[in-house]
Amino acid sequence: MKKIGIADTMFAMADMGKLAEKTIKESTFPVKIERYTVPGVKDLPVACKKLFEERNCDIVIALGMPGKMPIDKQCAHEASQGIIQAQLMTNKHIIEVFVHEDEAQNDKKLAEIMKNRTIKHTINALHLLFRPEELRKKAGSGERQGKENAKALEL
Amino acid sequence: MKKIGIADTMFAMADMGKLAEKTIKESTFPVKIERYTVPGVKDLPVACKKLFEERNCDIVIALGMPGKMPIDKQCAHEASQGIIQAQLMTNKHIIEVFVHEDEAQNDKKLAEIMKNRTIKHTINALHLLFRPEELRKKAGSGERQGKENAKALEL
Amino acid sequence: MKKIGIADTMFAMADMGKLAEKTIKESTFPVKIERYTVPGVKDLPVACKKLFEERNCDIVIALGMPGKMPIDKQCAHEASQGIIQAQLMTNKHIIEVFVHEDEAQNDKKLAEIMKNRTIKHTINALHLLFRPEELRKKAGSGERQGKENAKALEL
Amino acid sequence: MKKIGIADTMFAMADMGKLAEKTIKESTFPVKIERYTVPGVKDLPVACKKLFEERNCDIVIALGMPGKMPIDKQCAHEASQGIIQAQLMTNKHIIEVFVHEDEAQNDKKLAEIMKNRTIKHTINALHLLFRPEELRKKAGSGERQGKENAKALEL
Amino acid sequence: MKKIGIADTMFAMADMGKLAEKTIKESTFPVKIERYTVPGVKDLPVACKKLFEERNCDIVIALGMPGKMPIDKQCAHEASQGIIQAQLMTNKHIIEVFVHEDEAQNDKKLAEIMKNRTIKHTINALHLLFRPEELRKKAGSGERQGKENAKALEL
Numbered sequence: 001m002k003k004i005g006i007a008d009t010m011f012a013m014a015d016m017g018k019l020a021e022k023t024i025k026e027s028t029f030p031v032k033i034e035r036y037t038v039p040g041v042k043d044l045p046v047a048c049k050k051l052f053e054e055r056n057c058d059i060v061i062a063l064g065m066p067g068k069m070p071i072d073k074q075c076a077h078e079a080s081q082g083i084i085q086a087q088l089m090t091n092k093h094i095i096e097v098f099v100h101e102d103e104a105q106n107d108k109k110l111a112e113i114m115k116n117r118t119i120k121h122t123i124n125a126l127h128l129l130f131r132p133e134e135l136r137k138k139a140g141s142g143e144r145q146g147k148e149n150a151k152a153l154e155l
Numbered sequence: 156m157k158k159i160g161i162a163d164t165m166f167a168m169a170d171m172g173k174l175a176e177k178t179i180k181e182s183t184f185p186v187k188i189e190r191y192t193v194p195g196v197k198d199l200p201v202a203c204k205k206l207f208e209e210r211n212c213d214i215v216i217a218l219g220m221p222g223k224m225p226i227d228k229q230c231a232h233e234a235s236q237g238i239i240q241a242q243l244m245t246n247k248h249i250i251e252v253f254v255h256e257d258e259a260q261n262d263k264k265l266a267e268i269m270k271n272r273t274i275k276h277t278i279n280a281l282h283l284l285f286r287p288e289e290l291r292k293k294a295g296s297g298e299r300q301g302k303e304n305a306k307a308l309e310l
Numbered sequence: 311m312k313k314i315g316i317a318d319t320m321f322a323m324a325d326m327g328k329l330a331e332k333t334i335k336e337s338t339f340p341v342k343i344e345r346y347t348v349p350g351v352k353d354l355p356v357a358c359k360k361l362f363e364e365r366n367c368d369i370v371i372a373l374g375m376p377g378k379m380p381i382d383k384q385c386a387h388e389a390s391q392g393i394i395q396a397q398l399m400t401n402k403h404i405i406e407v408f409v410h411e412d413e414a415q416n417d418k419k420l421a422e423i424m425k426n427r428t429i430k431h432t433i434n435a436l437h438l439l440f441r442p443e444e445l446r447k448k449a450g451s452g453e454r455q456g457k458e459n460a461k462a463l464e465l
Numbered sequence: 466m467k468k469i470g471i472a473d474t475m476f477a478m479a480d481m482g483k484l485a486e487k488t489i490k491e492s493t494f495p496v497k498i499e500r501y502t503v504p505g506v507k508d509l510p511v512a513c514k515k516l517f518e519e520r521n522c523d524i525v526i527a528l529g530m531p532g533k534m535p536i537d538k539q540c541a542h543e544a545s546q547g548i549i550q551a552q553l554m555t556n557k558h559i560i561e562v563f564v565h566e567d568e569a570q571n572d573k574k575l576a577e578i579m580k581n582r583t584i585k586h587t588i589n590a591l592h593l594l595f596r597p598e599e600l601r602k603k604a605g606s607g608e609r610q611g612k613e614n615a616k617a618l619e620l
Numbered sequence: 621m622k623k624i625g626i627a628d629t630m631f632a633m634a635d636m637g638k639l640a641e642k643t644i645k646e647s648t649f650p651v652k653i654e655r656y657t658v659p660g661v662k663d664l665p666v667a668c669k670k671l672f673e674e675r676n677c678d679i680v681i682a683l684g685m686p687g688k689m690p691i692d693k694q695c696a697h698e699a700s701q702g703i704i705q706a707q708l709m710t711n712k713h714i715i716e717v718f719v720h721e722d723e724a725q726n727d728k729k730l731a732e733i734m735k736n737r738t739i740k741h742t743i744n745a746l747h748l749l750f751r752p753e754e755l756r757k758k759a760g761s762g763e764r765q766g767k768e769n770a771k772a773l774e775l
Contacts, residue, residue, distance in 0.1 A: 008449050013448030014416060014463040023196045039434045039443040039453070042390065046397035065450075071410065074387055077229055079424060082394035084237035087201035088244060089398060091208060096197060100206065100226065111463045118465075135192040139163050140170030140220075143194070151167040153266045155273075161530075235507065239547035242511035243554060251507060255536065261561060279504045290502040294473050295480030295530075298504070300591055308479040308576045318759050324773040325760030333669075347755040350745045351761070352716060355706035363711060375760075381720065384697055392704035415665045420714060451685065467719040542694055550704035552666035553709060556673060562663060565691065570621065589659045604628050605635030605685075609657070618634040618731045620738075 001065060002129055003032045005051030012047040012065035014111060016097065016118045020061050023122040029130050034065035041066060041098070045082030051088045059129050060094045065114075068102040068155065076100070084144050095125040117146035157284055158187045160206030160215035167193060167220035168196040171252065171273045175216050178277040184285050185255050195219060196253070197230050200237030207245045215249045216277055220269075223257040231255070250280045254301065270300035312439055313342045315361030315370035321350040323373035324421060326428045328405065330371050333432040339440050351376060351408070357390030362400045369439050369450050370404045371432055375424075378412040386410070405435040409456065427456035467594055468497045470516030470525035476505040477530035479560065479576060481583045485526050488587040494595050506531055506563070507540050511549030517555045525559045525586055531578075533567040541565070560590045564611065582611035600614050622749055623652045624672030625680035631660040632685035634731060635718065636738045640681050644743040649750050661686055661718070662695050672710045679749050680714045681742055685734075688722040696720070697752030715745045719745035719766065 004024060008017035015108040021033055034055045036047045041064035051057040062083055066076035076098060078085030083094050097117055104110040123147075159179060163172035163270055184216035189203045189210045206212040214272055217238055221231035231253060238249050260266040279300075282289040294298030318327035331343055346357045349403045349422060352372035361367040372393055376386035379388030386408060393404050407427055414420040434455075437444040469489060473482035475528045486498055501512045507528035516522040527548055531541035541563060562582055569575040589610075592599040604605050607615030623643060626635035632757045641653055656667045661684035673737040682703055686696035694716060703714050717737055724730040744765075747754040764768030 010445055010448040010451055010453035012450040014450045014465045015459050017449050018464065019301050019465050028188050035446065039405065039431065042394060043403060045394050045400065046403055049398055050401055052299055056414040078387070079388045080233045080237065081391065082398060084197060084200050084233055086238060088204055088240055091201065091205055091438070093201055095194065095199060100316055107463055111465055115465050119196065130337055135165055136190065138165040138193040139172050140167040141165055142168040143165035153262055155169045155171065155174050217470065223509055228505065235543045236546065238508060239510050239543055240550070243514055243547060243550055246515055248508060248511055250504065276504065290475055291500065294477040294482050294502040295477040296475055297478045299476035305478050309485050310479045310576055310580050318761035320755055320758040320761055322760040323770050324764045324775045326775065327759050329775050347759040349715065349741065352704060355704050355714060356711065356713055358710055362710055388697070388704055390710060391701065393703070395708055417773055421775055425775050435702045440694065475639070484694055501692070545698045546701065548663050549662060549698055553669055553702060553705055555672055556666065558663060558666055560659065586659065600630055603630040603657065604637050605632045606658040607629035607633040615633050617725055620634045620636065620639050620731055620735050
């Protein structure tokens with residue numbers, strides 16, 4: 001049976017990991033879940049790599065919520081670079097789900113983005129693992145997570 | 156027979172991958188195509204590496220369309236760094252074809268850039284694979300993709 | 311017996327390493343301590359890697375205090391990138407505890423941040439090593455080190 | 466016989482590669498030349514690595530001309546990072562010769578910089594390969610390529 | 621006998637390498653010196669790695685002097701990233717001694733910084749190699765190279 005890892009942080013202002021778990025369990029895909037919580041986003045890259053190499057995950061969802069200060073933006077950048085490196089070292093996908101604290105102007109809208117992005121990207125991860133043709137169908141369609149899709153242009 | 160990979164995203168606002176496929180098929184080069192669609196540009200580096208190492212591609216075209224917000228620019232930067240790393244780890248070329256959403260002031264011009272850049276870089280990829288002397292002939296000629304060529308200077 | 315590394319710098323304006331040592335010793339966890347002092351934060355990545363590979367540490371706490379000038383910020387960024395790389399190369403956690411010299415407006419508050427962040431992150435490191443479920447319980451709880459926790463949102 | 470690689474781009478506005486070849490041929494050093502032309506600067510890192518590992522070069526000169534837009538500056542940065550990585554992976558020198566399109570205020574001065582920098586760095590590459598003592602003699606001398614040397618200070 | 625590498629550049633406006641050599645020779649530590657001069661700071665990372673792997677150095681001092689233009693700052697950033705990578709690949713320390721051309725307002729003060737920083741960091745390198753306890757004693761003491769030490773705070 002395939003295994004999906006969920007790496008998340010204490011720093012985030014909502015339990016996106018629980019929502020990702022729920023989304024996976026409600027899906028019809030036969031998959032085990034490994035959860036791994038770390039302090040903040042900069043701890044995610046090695047957590048993801050350990051999920052692949054020590055707990056045999058086939059794909060990982062990395063959930064984080066960078067703060068609004070310049071130093072937080074820099075941390076997110078470093079985390080993202082590390083997450084890309086971890087993928088290149090393992091030949092496995094890590095679906096990064098970062099919601100920036102300043103993406104919305106109030107808590108309600110922020111929670112909406114967190115929900116929408118977490119659910120949609122969890123499904124993306126499941127599709128990458130079980131049904132890559134679902135992604136192929138939406139190639140170049142302006143698909144967005146956390147907000148409305150962009151319009152699609154004809155070439 | 157040589158194999159060319161096309162890695163593209165759901166995020167992009169037009170199906171550049173389809174156009175790259177069409178360009179390859181209309182060329183006279185004997186080559187198989189592998190297509191791999193991921194959510195966004197940050198998922199491209201590992202997709203490219205998997206196209207080389209799991210699907211035996213000889214070269215990959217990585218198509219993406221970064222958004223216009225600062226965070227999108229940062230994502231594109233991280234993706235590009237990962238694409239360069241993937242090349243160094245495999246000793247194979249990845250031709251990056253990124254069109255930034257804010258490169259043109261209207262949709263028509265944006266589509267023009269996407270078409271021009273995708274077609275020209277697809278041909279560059281085919282030339283790197285089959286006829287490197289075609290690139291050599293244009294060394295230092297101010298060649299551009301997606302817009303008019305620059306003038307060439309004499310040294 | 312598990313071993314915890316403490317990598318710190320001469321550059322920092324207070325002996326955070328000593329406080330980390332004290333915090334570990336006062337905890338109930340059976341663990342040996344290795345201390346490694348380097349000139350500045352850019353020397354930390356390789357010091358951490360040596361703590362893992364030459365002194366058999368299981369986890370490392372990297373303590374640093376970047377200065378307030380732009381060049382200091384850049385050094386901190388480079389150090390953080392290196393610390394993430396070191397983790398990916400060893401599959402082990404490095405808990406980075408950086409306090410920026412300009413985070414507080416006077417020395418007293420700066421010392422408060424240094425104390426709070428060092429103690430809390432030292433405990434995080436111990437929990438990652440011995441009781442990962444403690445981190446799991448606080449997933450998405452807005453946990454902060456060095457300042458008050460953020461509020462937590464429901465999804 | 467030693468082999469020197471020349472990696473250059475179609476994007477550049479003048480054929481710096483030809484000038485590097487000419488400079489090598491006019492020198493008295495016994496060396497073979499391998500030339501490798503790619504679309505743009507971001508394709509240079511892997512081209513350099515292939516020159517070392519697939520064509521047995523002992524040193525490579527990487528010639529490029531980043532454009533004047535912010536995105537071009539970012540591409541140059543990514544290319545330079547990749548060129549440094551390629552060197553670390555091969556233990557061989559790549560002499561990067563980048564001329565930025567906005568370094569001069571007219572075409573004539575731009576061509577002057579391209580000529581001066583290409584010739585001087587080609588000689589640096591030859592010296593690194595055959596006469597490292599020539600570089601040693603100029604240590605800390607304020608040597609510049611593409612413009613006048615800086616003054617030298619006494620310590 | 622231990623071996624210390626000195627990697628320096630032609631670009632720098634003063635011969636910091638000579639001063640580092642002098643400082644080492646005047647010390648009481650039994651150590652051989654290898655000197656390696658390259659064109660500029662971006663050539664330092666691979667020079668350092670070669671000093672470790674081809675000339676058996678145990679530690680390296682990397683001396684450079686980035687210019688004052690934005691592009692120079694970016695070069696210094698890339699060089700520093702490469703120097704950190706080189707350390708992680710070799711598990712050896714490289715003590716980076718960079719003096720920025722715009723750190724002082726006149727040549728005399730600039731030379732003072734170069735002297736002070738070079739001498740102090742050369743001694744740091746010797747201590748890391750022979751007497752790491754000397755660094756340990758100064759942990760968190762606000763130690764600076766090239767300017768006055770910062771005050772130290774109590775925690």
